[in-house]
Amino acid sequence: MAERTKARTRAARVRIDVQHAPVAEPRRRPKNRKAQIAAVAAEAFSERGYHGVSIDEIATTVGISGPALYRHFPNKYALFLHAATGLATSLEDAIARDAESAAASPAERLDQQIVAAIRTTVANRKTAGLYRWESRYLEPADRAIIRAAITSVNRRMGETLARMRPGLTEQDDFQICVAVLSVVGSVTAHRAHLPTRRLEQLLLDACRAVARTELPLHDAPAHRPPAPAGIASSNKREVLLHEAIRLFHARGYHEVSIEEIGSAAGINASGVYRHFASKSDLLSAAFHRAAERLAVAVGTALAGSTTPRDALRSLVEVYVHLSFGQSELMSVYFAEIGSLPEAQRTELRNVQRLNVEEWSRLLNEVRADLSVVECRFLVHAALNLVLDVGRVMHFEPAPANEARVRALMLATLFGSASGA
Template identity: 50%
Template sequence: MVAERSELGLASARPDGDPTPRRRPKNRKVQIVRVAARAFAERGYHPVGVDEIAAEVGISGPALYRHFKNKYALLVAAAEMGAQQLLDAARAADDPKLEAEPRLTKLIRGIADYTNEVRREGGLYRWERRYLEREDRDRIRVMYVALHETVAVPIRELRPDADPVDVTLLTAAVLSAIGSITHHRTALSTTRLCALLDDICWSILRTELPPAPPPATGDPILRGLPVISKREQLLTEAIRIFGRQGYHEASIEEIGAAAGINASSVYRYFSSKADLLAAAFNRTGERVAIGNAEALSEATSRADAAVRIADRFARMTFAMPEILPVYFSEFSNLPASEQHRLRSIQRQNVLEWANLLDGDQVEARFRVQAAIGQVIDVGRRIHFDGRPENLARVRALMQAVLLGVEEKS
């Protein structure tokens, strides 16, 4: 289904018994923040302890508290530094004196270079921001709005006749494609990676988006009937609650209440909260595998099959938009054996999709991950409004990422 965040924990940066005295580096605070950002991004905010971060830096817990009063302060600092440095990288690469195309080329390269440099911690804000208090989240979001506008300006110049809504969507799609490399650990040299991201981004920028739907009025139209199975209701409500407030903040009592039963009754269906989480991931993996098989059976070509998979994946995600963020942010809460089994299933689903694309298979896997990113990030931008026109626009962006778009003469 999706790529994995790293399963590696923290390893001490200072060998045991090393007698060599160490001077405190001038950038100690920055070093602590970088280590914390990487740990939170790879394993999630809650599972990581302050003592682990301190050990990785090579200091004691009390020494770390001289810089940060608690773990939350570390999360804020890590998210803020990541946003500011990404914005700084974009502004440093931007050259308003250039025409739109070379300006965008420099911007894409600058953002891609920085994102690749911080690849292991680059997804922190994306997946852990719900743990930030509203005031901190809003302050950090201002930087991402500024980043978005930095990229949007030359896109408007490149496509002066484009609807402002389309420019917003294309900007989100470009940034999503670059940011998708933080989702997985597939190896590719820096030179090849930057060239691939450049190609993907320009395919996005050349995409002719289908018309947007009219502004929504009134309450959204609800489609489908609710299931009566309590087990299915529990799975659905658990993912919604995990997505809204995080796995560690959710309780069995709350999940049971959302499904209309008490906590003790939940245990008739699932042995633990982790069992609920694993079952939800398993169910999603099964649905993706079924969707892949259906797409293959209906397709007239390999490219057609890749687009059909994209369409099914988008529709499935829009129907339950919390599932992918929950996967990326909460996967480390599963037992190691369950992580390994699920990761194998999800890798197989990605490979099934990537094998339909021409060219190098490593690059094909990158394209699949970037296509998955379009569903998440563009979906968020349009609030996962699942009207057919919106799904067609997301599908067009995914197709561009997977198959490319030829430059018009």
């Protein structure tokens, strides 16, 4: 009898527990799922390039299936377009939102615009450089949208700079604005860290110095006879490397095939493999070529200098000259590192890092007011503007063009318009 009573009591307790058991909430899709997907995709595209990222990888990182991702974006290109255009237009919006104060002087106004650009770029640091290299994989009409956004930012900033420095020519104004935005954007090219407030001030000071730079006068336009074609190399390996660099620069590594490289070099595909085991070996060879030439340039500059300041001036001169003389090679060197296999990518990033450290050490000896990390930021900024300003000059190897880029680099590094 007692056992029967205990059994009834246990059964009653079970019924009570079941009645009061919490009912599982139905799983709801986060309201910001699309934004989550876009953020993950933008970071992945920035890190490894458009072709190095798959839809499945993005979906897995977000924690959803591929079909679930397609409810928000129809394909990888749509994701890429969203990321690339969003980053460019966010910069345009940041400058436009900073409404002009009637009481602000042109110099104050320019500071406001620069700070707005810095804060937007730093807030999106992991992804803000995406449009710079990867936008070449966009359709022409979509690429034009990004170009229009960046042009708008340049125009707004240029109008303010023209009021601050009314004697500037339109060309000077444009080139200085490109350099200012390049200094800001340089933080997307590396992962050095500074407290946010200090980083803002460091970049603002560098941009102010660039904005006040007195650019050397352009030479009077003169008819230049076409450069001689030169004698073609008979070394098939060198010919292949030359044509690969040219095609990688023009269209991007992933858009070029081994067959196209061989055809440009006058060699069939099987002949290419006698010199390079794969397309990635061609790219790796291009990287090592650039790294070797940079190493020689650094060695030459240091050997002929007696002070850290002189060494930096020499480094600036040889680096600019190399960049203008080998613009396709240097562009590939900075644009395509994400296309290399991981082991080679790590090795070459270490080579790039050592080069920056050499510059930073010298700058720290010149500018005792800065830490080594702060010097590293300025070195990245100075190197970055060479490619950006050089591109708007079409890397025309005129002495005045190189002198202008040198002046902008020295202002960035030394923190004064004269670079003294």
